[in-house]
Amino acid sequence: MKTLNVDLGARSYPITIGPGMLDDADMLREAIGGNSAVIVSNETVAPLYLKRVEAHLKGLRHEAVVLPDGEAYKTLTILDPIFNALLKGHYDRNTTLIALGGGVVGDITGFAAATYQRGVNFLQIPTTLLAQVDSSVGGKTGVNHPLGKNMIGAFHQPKAVIVDTETLNTLPDRELSAGLAEVIKYGLINDAPFFDWLEHHIDDLLARDPDAVTYAIERSCANKAQIVAADERETGTRALLNLGHTFGHAIETGMGYGQWLHGEAVGCGMHMAAAMSVAQGWLENGELTRIDRLLARAKLPVTPPLELDAPRFRELMSVDKKVLDGHLRLVLLHGIGRAVVTSEFDPAALDFVLTRPDAA
Ligand SMILES: NC(=O)c1ccc[n+]([C@@H]2O[C@H](COP(=O)([O-])OP(=O)(O)OC[C@H]3O[C@@H](n4cnc5c(N)ncnc54)[C@H](O)[C@@H]3O)[C@@H](O)[C@H]2O)c1
Numbered sequence: 001m002k003t004l005n006v007d008l009g010a011r012s013y014p015i016t017i018g019p020g021m022l023d024d025a026d027m028l029r030e031a032i033g034g035n036s037a038v039i040v041s042n043e044t045v046a047p048l049y050l051k052r053v054e055a056h057l058k059g060l061r062h063e064a065v066v067l068p069d070g071e072a073y074k075t076l077t078i079l080d081p082i083f084n085a086l087l088k089g090h091y092d093r094n095t096t097l098i099a100l101g102g103g104v105v106g107d108i109t110g111f112a113a114a115t116y117q118r119g120v121n122f123l124q125i126p127t128t129l130l131a132q133v134d135s136s137v138g139g140k141t142g143v144n145h146p147l148g149k150n151m152i153g154a155f156h157q158p159k160a161v162i163v164d165t166e167t168l169n170t171l172p173d174r175e176l177s178a179g180l181a182e183v184i185k186y187g188l189i190n191d192a193p194f195f196d197w198l199e200h201h202i203d204d205l206l207a208r209d210p211d212a213v214t215y216a217i218e219r220s221c222a223n224k225a226q227i228v229a230a231d232e233r234e235t236g237t238r239a240l241l242n243l244g245h246t247f248g249h250a251i252e253t254g255m256g257y258g259q260w261l262h263g264e265a266v267g268c269g270m271h272m273a274a275a276m277s278v279a280q281g282w283l284e285n286g287e288l289t290r291i292d293r294l295l296a297r298a299k300l301p302v303t304p305p306l307e308l309d310a311p312r313f314r315e316l317m318s319v320d321k322k323v324l325d326g327h328l329r330l331v332l333l334h335g336i337g338r339a340v341v342t343s344e345f346d347p348a349a350l351d352f353v354l355t356r357p358d359a360a
């Protein structure tokens with residue numbers, strides 16, 4: 001078991017990572033602290049893991065809300081069953097919401113916790129690789145809007161993140177690959193040695209070797225915790241965590257939520273950002289080849305969908321949260337491990353990746 005800290009002053013919290021964490025009653029009870037708890041999960045994860053979490057809540061008033069599964073349900077209306085349960089049960093401000101599931105459940109539950117009675121505590125128990133390496137850490141919560149991904153939300157930090165690495169044993173292969181996109185992202189942003197390590201260990205990760213998976217989670221969380229601690233509300237460097245996301249969110253929204261998994265869209269978006277960086281003259285061709293090879297080995301797509309032509313891509317990208325005063329800002333690469341956020345790019349380089357997806 002390893003514990004990392006997200007250093008945010010009074011809002012600091014631990015990320016505890018290890019096998020069998022779901023059976024650690026003391027840790028869960030200590031993290032809850034208050035008088036009651038509501039667990040939010042979904043119809044896929046609840047049958048697998050809900051009882052094990054509920055077993056630790058004896059003597060504490062609690063109940064579970066089980067949501068339908070899927071990115072398509074990450075909408076404002078999905079909050080209704082959560083708020084209904086909270087209000088019907090007279091849960092007060094000492095209640096803790098517990099997110100048990102992947103990033104979708106985590107983002108929804110966090111947003112419910114941010115807004116119920118103007119804010120109650122919440123815990124993250126992430127059960128996908130993507131949620132364990134990224135979405136459970138950092139306090140971005142929210143839901144999608146038909147016109148844009150994650151457009152309605154709040155920053156609201158969890159009290160603790162409890163990562164049971166053994167929950168990944170039941171995760172479908174496609175979801176494991178989606179999680180690897182966000183893992184690769186950390187190597188590309190500012191951890192070139194980690195990128196090298198991933199080149200050597202990607203097959204171990206796909207084979208779910210426990211040591212490799214645990215190391216990748218720990219290193220990813222350490223990277224994320226450091227970036228979040230430096231810029232909690234994304235006024236600057238936190239935007240680096242958006243590498244691949246301006247393109248990726250356009251794909252998710254444009255294709256219909258759930259058609260492309262978030263990690264798949266981000267993987268393709270990272271390829272597009274890298275290809276654009278080469279067109280800018282900022283990244284070596286050989287580095288793009290290494291990036292594309294690693295993405296392909298992780299079984300992630302690198303070809304954007306032909307259904308989205310350049311004007312549609314531009315329209316979708318224009319609602320990105322990094323747009324300021326009408327100017328698009330993108331995360332681009334000056335090398336592997338050297339990402340920058342910039343609006344100062346050559347429009348022709350963007351045209352290149354948007355209009356020649358086959359060549360990009
Ligand atoms: N808040 C953030 O900082 C942040 C960061 C990255 C991504 N996200 C968001 O996270 C979401 C993607 O998260 P995700 O990739 O976890 O998808 P997800 O939550 O949809 O989970 C993927 C699938 O795996 C299932 N599942 C979850 N755990 C399982 C397990 N242990 N065994 C078997 N099946 C399991 C889920 O029911 C779902 O069908 C997107 O909405 C994305 O925008 C948020």
Ligand SMILES: O=C(O)C(=O)C[C@@H](O)[C@H](O)[C@H](O)COP(=O)(O)O
Pocket residue numbers: 134137138140149150182234238239241242245321
């Ligand atoms: O934590 C962050 O900051 C991130 O950007 C992490 C991303 O992987 C994640 O997908 C996030 O939800 C994107 O944020 P958004 O503000 O672009 O919606």
Ligand SMILES: [Zn+2]
Pocket residue numbers: 134182245262266
């Ligand atoms: Zn993401």
